[in-house]
Amino acid sequence: DQQVKQNSPSLSVQEGRISILNCDYTNSMFDYFLWYKKYPAEGPTFLISISSIKDKNEDGRFTVFLNKSAKHLSLHIVPSQPGDSAVYFCAASAPRAGNMLTFGGGTRLMVKP
Amino acid sequence: DTGVSQDPRHKITKRGQNVTFRCDPISEHNRLYWYRQTLGQGPEFLTYFQNEAQLEKSRLLSDRFSAERPKGSFSTLEIQRTEQGDSAMYLCASSSRPGGTVKLYYNEQFFGPGTRLTVL
Secondary structure, three states: OOOEEOOOOEEEEEOOOOEEEEEEEOOOOOOEEEEEEEOOOOOOEEEEEEEOOOOEEEEOOEEEEEEOOOOEEEEEEOOOOHHHOEEEEEEEEOOOOOOOEEEOOOEEEEEEO | OOOOEEEOOEEEEOOOOOEEEEEEOOOOOOEEEEEEEOOOOOOEEEEEEEOOEEEEEOOOOOOOEEEEOHHHOOEEEEEOOOOHHHOEEEEEEEEOOOOOOOOOOOOOOEEOOOEEEEEO
């Protein structure tokens, strides 16, 4: 069963506009959520995270929103830049030994100049 | 560069052969993770070490897979009698324990570039 889902496999936006990437989860034990960005032939790179005690975390052009009641989080990128074109993974962690990450399937973002 | 490194970056092998991958974590990190990623999917957890102790293993880690982390430094992942279904990207990540001396986000894991395995 997929505990973390990214229902949009791809997203295309114009440079300068807002990109919104969505993620849904089913496990109510998850208490920490992360977004990773991945370029081809590279490992995932950490972008931003949020604890379940918050509903928003902002870092420069990146903002993550968490709606616990809906078990939904989103990543907003504004303004979007062509260099943001990559695959974005949502990941979640539960308070257990090791805190392994459970990843969604990824969303490919394409930012057009 | 003090990031996570993995060797080799690419491995092509014939079915039935054994392969071994190496991961060197960030030096001050005591936690090390192995993940596997297949095409179009997100990374899936395989196993986790805290220092030299292997504390958790996924059901994905069949008895053909073995991982070690001698002396709590680098780690190796061995796959015996490889099958075509083992073809994937094998990712290693490391992190410090929350509350450690390195200023990091809670549970942030740093990933290496991965080893792409192709089993013919």
